[in-house]
Amino acid sequence: MSTDELPEHPDWLWSSPEPKRSYDVVIVGGGGHGLATAYYLAKNHGITNIAVLEKGWLAGGNMARNTTIIRSNYLWDESAGIYEHSLKLWEGLEEDLGYPILFSQRGVLNLAHSMQDVRESVRRVNANRLNGVDAEWLGPEEVKEVCPIVNVSPDVRYPVLGATYQPRAGIAKHDYVAWGFARAAAAMGVDLIEHCEVTGIDVVDGRVRAVQTTRGRIAAGKVALCAAGHSSVVGRMAGVELPVQSHPLQALVSELLEPVHPTVVMSNAVHVYVSQAHKGELVMGAGIDAYNSYRQRGAFHIIEQQMAAALELFPIFARAHVLRTWGGVVDVSPDASPVVGLTPVDDLYVNCGWGTGGFKATPGVGWCYAHTIAHGEPHPLNAAFSLERFTTGALVDEHGAAAVAH
Amino acid sequence: MLLIPCPWCGPRDEAEFHYGGQAHVVYPDNPAALSDTEWARYLFFRDNPKGPFAERWSHVAGCRRWFNVVRDTATNEIHAVYRVGETGPVNA
Numbered sequence: 001m002s003t004d005e006l007p008e009h010p011d012w013l014w015s016s017p018e019p020k021r022s023y024d025v026v027i028v029g030g031g032g033h034g035l036a037t038a039y040y041l042a043k044n045h046g047i048t049n050i051a052v053l054e055k056g057w058l059a060g061g062n063m064a065r066n067t068t069i070i071r072s073n074y075l076w077d078e079s080a081g082i083y084e085h086s087l088k089l090w091e092g093l094e095e096d097l098g099y100p101i102l103f104s105q106r107g108v109l110n111l112a113h114s115m116q117d118v119r120e121s122v123r124r125v126n127a128n129r130l131n132g133v134d135a136e137w138l139g140p141e142e143v144k145e146v147c148p149i150v151n152v153s154p155d156v157r158y159p160v161l162g163a164t165y166q167p168r169a170g171i172a173k174h175d176y177v178a179w180g181f182a183r184a185a186a187a188m189g190v191d192l193i194e195h196c197e198v199t200g201i202d203v204v205d206g207r208v209r210a211v212q213t214t215r216g217r218i219a220a221g222k223v224a225l226c227a228a229g230h231s232s233v234v235g236r237m238a239g240v241e242l243p244v245q246s247h248p249l250q251a252l253v254s255e256l257l258e259p260v261h262p263t264v265v266m267s268n269a270v271h272v273y274v275s276q277a278h279k280g281e282l283v284m285g286a287g288i289d290a291y292n293s294y295r296q297r298g299a300f301h302i303i304e305q306q307m308a309a310a311l312e313l314f315p316i317f318a319r320a321h322v323l324r325t326w327g328g329v330v331d332v333s334p335d336a337s338p339v340v341g342l343t344p345v346d347d348l349y350v351n352c353g354w355g356t357g358g359f360k361a362t363p364g365v366g367w368c369y370a371h372t373i374a375h376g377e378p379h380p381l382n383a384a385f386s387l388e389r390f391t392t393g394a395l396v397d398e399h400g401a402a403a404v405a406h
Numbered sequence: 407m408l409l410i411p412c413p414w415c416g417p418r419d420e421a422e423f424h425y426g427g428q429a430h431v432v433y434p435d436n437p438a439a440l441s442d443t444e445w446a447r448y449l450f451f452r453d454n455p456k457g458p459f460a461e462r463w464s465h466v467a468g469c470r471r472w473f474n475v476v477r478d479t480a481t482n483e484i485h486a487v488y489r490v491g492e493t494g495p496v497n498a
Contacts, residue, residue, distance in 0.1 A: 232455075241451055245427070246479070292427070292454060292479050293479050294456045294480050299420055301407055390446045390449075390450040391443050391446040
């Protein structure tokens with residue numbers, strides 16, 4: 001068939017304009033966080049002269065590669081604040097964006113396999129409740145009621161001693177989330193510019209002035225970094241060092257199966273997290289590959305360990321087949337909490353360090369980061385996640401609740 | 407999986423090794439004399455280049471010795487391996 005016989009292309013969800021010579025705000029990175037930030041800048045703050053610059057295709061980085069788990073059951077008040085704000089936004093997001101995102105609040109179980117896990121988990125449940133986050137501690141039999149396919153036999157290497165349960169947690173269709181934000185932002189006048197890599201950041205007298213890109217120089221009143229795994233690379237262009245390390249993080253899916261898995265199960269100790277996507281694939285994530293890398297792939301032995309862990313927890317998966325594996329590059333911070341706020345350069349803002357868990361924060365961080373950019377000072381919910389905390393020592397240690405080995 | 411040439415044992419699978427992060431991070435001569443900013447930098451900030459990176463590995467399932475590797479983090483290609491105390495390639 002020759003191309004002149006093809007039907008017209010259906011309408012695009014967003015336009016693809018040529019970049020203008022200048023914008024009030026340039027957002028570096030067109031993933032979920034960048035798109036959500038643009039959306040809330042336009043919607044909440046009336047700032048629409050915005051460009052979102054994406055070096056590849058829109059939402060083709062970690063937004064396309066994560067395991068879509070959404071929850072807010074973190075330990076510390078600061079984390080509960082921003083993650084719970086995000087979860088509340090998720091609960092109204094489909095209506096807000098006017099776009100289906102298949103948000104499914106099927107709950108999450110975070111399994112405990114040792115007495116230390118149990119103590120930490122019970123503590124976290126209590127902390128969650130004090131912060132208004134729904135959380136319960138379940139014994140092994142209750143775990144089995146919520147998710148009948150979990151093996152709670154005591155006769156395994158790492159027996160399930162119980163789990164924390166957050167019923168309001170769940171999953172969403174990550175691509176639809178990105179498209180929903182992109183469509184709504186574009187409709188309010190935001191320019192979404194793909195295949196436009198930032199190659200330099202112009203700083204004059206301590207103030208950001210412009211970005212250099214593969215599609216020319218673009219002047220900017222403010223520049224907001226949203227580059228996830230490449231945050232160190234773009235930060236350095238402005239002379240800003242960030243306390244993050246980039247690692248591959250792998251995930252995989254099985255072939256399509258009948259619905260067998262009603263919830264989300266995460267295990268910190270055996271390094272796997274599993275849900276079943278709407279169309280039937282089992283979606284499983286691993287721990288990070290140990291070494292620093294910007295390659296969007298990892299080593300197979302990580303997948304093997306992940307499969308071994310999954311099989312012990314879910315014997316029913318023994319006959320399932322791995323369909324696809326892939327990797328993304330995640331920026332891991334020292335305290336497993338993000339950095340969202342100001343930088344030493346005026347009018348340059350940073351959002352990074354979400355490590356293995358940025359997807360769940362998409363609307364919440366977009367909301368808070370947009371406020372930070374619009375007002376030139378942090379929103380109360382991201383004030384604790386400043387770059388200065390590594391100097392003051394006020395870390396927000398979420399290694400326990402991050403639930404992914406790193 | 408990376409194939410890592412241990413300077414004592416030769417090339418072995420990555421699974422035999424433990425990663426140690428950035429190489430040549432020197433403990434401060436007088437930690438008490440550092441400002442909070444300098445201490446933060448020593449404690450929490452490490453290079454994270456996209457390109458050649460000097461890093462430490464330990465051959466935990468072999469000779470159990472630490473050594474240094476220069477690996478390109480954009481390609482995972484290993485450019486050099488050298489023992490602790492030896493000088494690595496310039497600009498590594």
